[in-house]
Amino acid sequence: MERVEIVETGVKPVPKAPVIIGFPEVGLVGSIAVSHTINTLGLAEVGYIDSEQFPPVVAVHGGRPKPPARIYANKKLVAITSEVPIPVQSIRPLTRSLVQWFKKRETSLVVILGGVAHPERAGIETPKVYGVGVSEQGDKLLGEHGVTRLEEGLLAGSHGMLLWGCGEAGVNTIYLMAEAHYGYPDPGAAASVVSICNKMLGLNIDTKPLLEQEEQIRIAARDLMRRTEQAMRDVRKEQEHEIPMMYG
Template identity: 30%
Template sequence: MAELRLHGPEITLESPWLIEGFPGVGLVGKIATDHLIEHLEMRYYASVHCEGLPMVGVYRGDDRTVRPPVRLYVSEAHDLLALQCDTPVAANAVETVAACLTSWIVDQNATPIYLSGLPTERDESRPELYGIATGEAGEILTTHDVPLPPEDGLVTGPTGALLNRAAQAGHDSIGLVIQCDPQFPDPEAASVLIDDAIAPLTDLEVDVQDLLERAEEIRDQRERLAQQMQQVGQDESSQAKPLRMYQ
């Protein structure tokens, strides 16, 4: 089971959305989630302690505060939760982390939106995005005209394990997959992820202009984490892959 240690008052949410930000290829999910937390001024709600998560302390520049690497933020005004993670998750811990987080998500009656990048050699065109789902959540994607996947594929890493858990149990969950740079942090892809899918699905108004204007700064800030993600195995890095690669 997940152990959540509260860092503020209890919350009261009805049927919240949960945005997942485990780091993966292009760091698209992490960048998008970080932006939502900052833009919506979400409150640090709880630290997440699942067996296998790295026991490290995270701090920010110009701030002495040390926090655990996996945290939950909340906006009661938007009926929204967001999971922020600042480190890779080891391959041998992926299943355990997915199991304990899924238990908590179900207890909250939350519908999770899992985010993943599809490594693609980028040009100047807008990256393509598509949606996948478990349970009955595919109807939500259809209602909002989120495109179908163009080919067979799979999602690896913590995000893939979370989708696997939801699929096995028949829980509602949404997966958003977007083309992204295979080597470097990709704020542009993260902005499309928010603008074309997360915002309309959750009925949020989110300005992504800041992401685009600060793209170079964000790349520099996240480059070391992106390099770490390239060095770990496929099971540790959340990303989508065409299934033909395994046939």
């Protein structure tokens, strides 16, 4: 069985602090949203995620090599993201390792950030956010912040598996998905999920840079989007992440 290891390298995250997580998937919504949150809040790097099945890629930041899947935190929040798509064979082991880590830390809430492909995204000025919770507590949280529950559909890939795994383990988790371009970096959709996170978690993250710098962000994310599309094809995600007809 493949192992995915979570390595803590810095100051240990505060126990029970909420976690936001976003991996490269539809429109890179989660990746863009979590990266923007990390940069805006100046979160410190406190760990990374490693697996022999991850691509042999090393990120370079500030002139230093970094593992591509990293964990950041301050006293109030933990953020997890990756600069490479999660290989399909690593999704289940990654889910198991993260769920164990959340349980060990007694994480109060996990918020997964992502996108749901919308065929008419180009004509949508402000993407709507849908949500899925694993419990009545999560459903209540969604309702309190005006998030429409996704009642029916299929969620494939790392985000969907993580949602299910957390639910099975009793980890309070919600998945926020903004209407997004499928294979095109979508900072506008990322701004929508960050806005909801601001309200849910009491954050104050400015989303204007995501909208004002859309083109620069898209250019910078082109290569990651290309690799992510291949990863999504591996799990046949193009059909499975469509909004059900009731939401059309």
